[in-house]
Amino acid sequence: MFLTLYDKLWNSHLVESRDDGTALIYIDRQLLHEVTSPQAFEGLRLAGREPWRISANIAVPDHNVSTKADERAIGLAGVQDDVSRIQLQTLDDNCEAYAIPEITLDDIRQGIVHVMGPEQGATLPGMTIVCGDSHTSTHGAMGALAHGIGTSEVEHVLATGCLIQRKMKNFRVAVEGELPVGVTGKDVALAIIGHIGTAGGTGYAIEFCGSAIRDLTMEGRMTLCNMAIEAGARAGLVAVDATTLDYVKATPFAPRGEQWHAAEAYWKTLHSDADAVFDREVVLDAAKIEPQVSWGTSPEMVTDVSGYVPRLVDMPNETARKGLERALQYMGLEEGMAITDIRPDVIFIGSCTNSRIEDMRAAAAVLKGKRIAPSIKQALVVPGSGVVKQQAEEEGLDRIFLEAGMEWREPGCSMCLAMNADKLEPGQRCASTSNRNFEGRQGFGGRTHLVSPAMAAAAAIAGHFVDVRNTTEVAA
Amino acid sequence: MKPLQRLDGLVAPMDRANVDTDLIIPKQFLKSIKRTGFGPNLFDELRYLDEGVPDTDCSGRPLNPDFPLNFPRYLGASILLARENFGCGSSREHAPWALDGAGFRVIIAPSFADIFRSNCFKNGLLPIALDAAVVDDLFRAMYSNEGYRLIVDLERQVVQTPDGQSIAFEVDGFRRDCLLKGLDDIGITLERAEAIRAFELDHKTRFPWVFETLEV
Numbered sequence: 001m002f003l004t005l006y007d008k009l010w011n012s013h014l015v016e017s018r019d020d021g022t023a024l025i026y027i028d029r030q031l032l033h034e035v036t037s038p039q040a041f042e043g044l045r046l047a048g049r050e051p052w053r054i055s056a057n058i059a060v061p062d063h064n065v066s067t068k069a070d071e072r073a074i075g076l077a078g079v080q081d082d083v084s085r086i087q088l089q090t091l092d093d094n095c096e097a098y099a100i101p102e103i104t105l106d107d108i109r110q111g112i113v114h115v116m117g118p119e120q121g122a123t124l125p126g127m128t129i130v131c132g133d134s135h136t137s138t139h140g141a142m143g144a145l146a147h148g149i150g151t152s153e154v155e156h157v158l159a160t161g162c163l164i165q166r167k168m169k170n171f172r173v174a175v176e177g178e179l180p181v182g183v184t185g186k187d188v189a190l191a192i193i194g195h196i197g198t199a200g201g202t203g204y205a206i207e208f209c210g211s212a213i214r215d216l217t218m219e220g221r222m223t224l225c226n227m228a229i230e231a232g233a234r235a236g237l238v239a240v241d242a243t244t245l246d247y248v249k250a251t252p253f254a255p256r257g258e259q260w261h262a263a264e265a266y267w268k269t270l271h272s273d274a275d276a277v278f279d280r281e282v283v284l285d286a287a288k289i290e291p292q293v294s295w296g297t298s299p300e301m302v303t304d305v306s307g308y309v310p311r312l313v314d315m316p317n318e319t320a321r322k323g324l325e326r327a328l329q330y331m332g333l334e335e336g337m338a339i340t341d342i343r344p345d346v347i348f349i350g351s352c353t354n355s356r357i358e359d360m361r362a363a364a365a366v367l368k369g370k371r372i373a374p375s376i377k378q379a380l381v382v383p384g385s386g387v388v389k390q391q392a393e394e395e396g397l398d399r400i401f402l403e404a405g406m407e408w409r410e411p412g413c414s415m416c417l418a419m420n421a422d423k424l425e426p427g428q429r430c431a432s433t434s435n436r437n438f439e440g441r442q443g444f445g446g447r448t449h450l451v452s453p454a455m456a457a458a459a460a461i462a463g464h465f466v467d468v469r470n471t472t473e474v475a476a
Numbered sequence: 477m478k479p480l481q482r483l484d485g486l487v488a489p490m491d492r493a494n495v496d497t498d499l500i501i502p503k504q505f506l507k508s509i510k511r512t513g514f515g516p517n518l519f520d521e522l523r524y525l526d527e528g529v530p531d532t533d534c535s536g537r538p539l540n541p542d543f544p545l546n547f548p549r550y551l552g553a554s555i556l557l558a559r560e561n562f563g564c565g566s567s568r569e570h571a572p573w574a575l576d577g578a579g580f581r582v583i584i585a586p587s588f589a590d591i592f593r594s595n596c597f598k599n600g601l602l603p604i605a606l607d608a609a610v611v612d613d614l615f616r617a618m619y620s621n622e623g624y625r626l627i628v629d630l631e632r633q634v635v636q637t638p639d640g641q642s643i644a645f646e647v648d649g650f651r652r653d654c655l656l657k658g659l660d661d662i663g664i665t666l667e668r669a670e671a672i673r674a675f676e677l678d679h680k681t682r683f684p685w686v687f688e689t690l691e692v
Contacts (some may be wrong), residue, residue: 002671012682016668020649024662024668026675028686037566038509047662053676055689090509101692109692122690126683134567134591135597149589150569151511159630160665163577166648198494201560202590232564234590255685265687295593298494319493319559326492417566419503427525436565446525466596 002273004170005237007206009145009270013128015027015162026163028127030154031113031383032059032100034091035419036132040155041094050160051098056120059095059102061088062112063419067382067409075115084420101229111411114138114352118222121251122194125267130157135352135435137228142248143240144206145271148229163281171204171233172278175212175285178350182469184362184434185220186354188284189227189294193304196282201233204280207272208238211284212286218247219358226353227435230299235408239271246268257302293339293465294437294450296327301437302450303339305467311335328441331447332427340465344431346424347406347460348442349370349453352418354433355384357391359453363433364397366457367404373463380407382414406460418443431459478600483628487618488546488553490519495558497566501574505530512571515577519545523550530563543580549622556587557614562603564590572599583599586611597651600658602630604645624640630656 003011014022037059044051051057064084071078076092079085081319088105103109109120114135117123119210123139130136134297137148147164157163173192193200206228208221221238228236238244245264248254255263290304300378303309309328312335315321329337333342349355349363360383372379381401383389389411392398398408415422416434424430424446433456437448451459458468505517507530523611525538531585533580539620545553556575562585565570572595575583581601586608588596596603606614617637618624627636630652635643644652665672680687 013679015672022648022650024665024672026672026679028683035506039511039569042509042511047660049662049666052672055687058690058692081507087507087509101690103692124685127686132567132569134565134571146551148567150591150595150598152569152595156662156665159662160669160672161676163663164650164661164665171525199587199589202561202587229565229591232561232589252691253688254590255688259685259688262682266683298496357613403661417498417503419506424634436496436498438496438565440502440521441498444502444521 002277003277004276004278005143005207005239005270006145006168006170006235009126009128010167013145022164022166023102025128025165026162027056027130028158029123029129030157031117031129031131031136032057032091032132032154033063034061034087035063036151037154037289038090039151040158042202043155044158049159051158053101056161057100058112059091059100059434060113060116061091061105063413063417064088065105065412067093067412067414067422069410072105072166072410072452079420090350099368108386108390110376111388112355112413114226115355115388118142119251119385121248121253124248124254125164125244126270130163132139134229134358135226137234137236138222138226138352140225140228140235140237141218142244143267145235145388147234154344168205168235169203169279171201171206172281173206173208174210174281174283175208175286176210176283178215179212179286179289180469182454183289183291184225184452184454187292189224190294190299190302190450191289192226193283194232195284196231198230198298198300199232201228201231204233205235205237206231206233208236210254213238214241217358218243219356222356227299227394230435240267255319291452291455291468293455295331295333295339295342296454297330297439299435299437299450300410301327305338305455305465307338309337309339310337322436341372343375343464344429344449344459345375346428346430347376347378347456348415348430348432348434349456350380350384350414351434352384352413353435354453355382355388358431360392360397362390363390363453363457364400366454366468367461368400370403370404371463376460379460380409380415382409385411394434415442431456431465477654477658477660480581480600480602481553481630483605485552485554485582485625485628486552487557487624487626488550489615489618490556490558491615493559494561494564497563497568497571498565500563500571501568502528504528511573512577514574516580518648530644534542552579554579555582555584555626555628556580557611557618558583560586562588564589566590567643569595569599572596572601576601584614586613587588597655599628600655602655604628604635606643610643650659
């Protein structure tokens, strides 16, 4: 029997199957943050239940935190908004009450939950990993089965150590060949979503394979798996290889000594068998992928930087035509206009998609010695964790951003979902390295264009979207 | 959880594809630590002309007169008719909490996003996936008949139209049982505690590193 990577991970965590096709799946690690956990703890408390296995959990505040240094310096007291502060305090209180390990706001390891987890080795290959956040798919980059869940499921995992699941189908997305210089994991993710659509992966676990994926760094793979949910797939996966093992070995919570050898031997089996059968397969030619820019209000509304906003006459049906009309109106764009004629007012480099050290380096390489265009009203660089921030500062990247006229902030989710003070004003247009361009996502009436960090940096300098490969720095 | 067996309800439209959970309930309302109170902010950015602020009374806010859910003919609706990929994006359970708070119990669409779908079942809401052509017919019938109602019978797994059609739908047996009886699935899972413990012991032998305590 030939198995896919997903089949193997499913089988190794299957407690029992039910007749109706649902199953109890054992959860190795649950990540908690302030926004989707308070109601789960409240439910646990009201039912008089105790956590099944405390050590399965680790918590970190990220969604609601301030990214301003002066506010962060005084901890929770620096959170200006009362409702946000109560939510952050509630996470601290719940973790204390149930003795759940928490990386607190003042800890250098604090950061976006999907940056912190892999960075600390709190999430490891072969694990089942859940979090009340749809971008939990990120951790699949390590050859783990990781996906987002709702708050009731957070409570279910807290109380039972398990999740009730229906097995997903297997979807193989292969990207073969060599990516052009300047084309990143983000561009691959957006190109795939543009190809299969935002519902293309619904009901599937997507395994990303092919030589272009094997050539990606762990950061690039995390960016890719992060956006599996934007293609509708709860889980994205990449097989374990030397790149994975090298990355994991350097993390603080990685197994040591004898346990490392045992773990490594097991992790090396975490790939799909050569003859495994997938329910669906798509193959993309890496050489043909260009830097991507989203133009609409759904991640599938995306095209090459050399491309154009679609025309209404080209829409296949009425629903699509109405969708395009609404998107154009919301985004304030003309049909058929060139992507390079779109002029952002705001630049956001950050989020669980693109805030790791490699992302910081890619943006800084483009910005080095340059100034952002005078038309840019705000440019935020928000590292994904305190560890990323420290590393970037050691490399002098913060100086490059500051000298370019950008702001260098403290770690958090920030303008990706605008729960804190970092948000767009109505009508503002943002070149953003985040994952969602939904209406109002980055602020009421805000307009989002999804791009890679290098593309955001290039747009910041030019004042409009531009192919980063036409700037000399990227080749360096 | 509130049980759902049979619902005779007024139908209201959400006539666009790929409705994401940010649209269903915008992020500023996610700061609440409660499960209730989200109803007035359902589709906040479409429903009102101003920007919604958490913990404020919505009764005095300017309503968007062009948003169908504000039309008097749809007031009191408990069945939402929607398009493909409803509930995509963020995993926020605040989305079904807001739908529930606004009085909806059933959502009919050609397809749903996975996480949203499972969040619905956890909150006594029934997502029903029907063929796109059937949903199209329902939209047409609803638009041309004011006061258009449907009967949803979960026991028999059918939607009944006013002209006597019965449309069958699929639902997981376990989810159906929980919804029919209003059962808490944590309680059901804990009945299998022994099986979980046995699995865990074996799992720990095979993958001991998973069970190391994270000393933060």
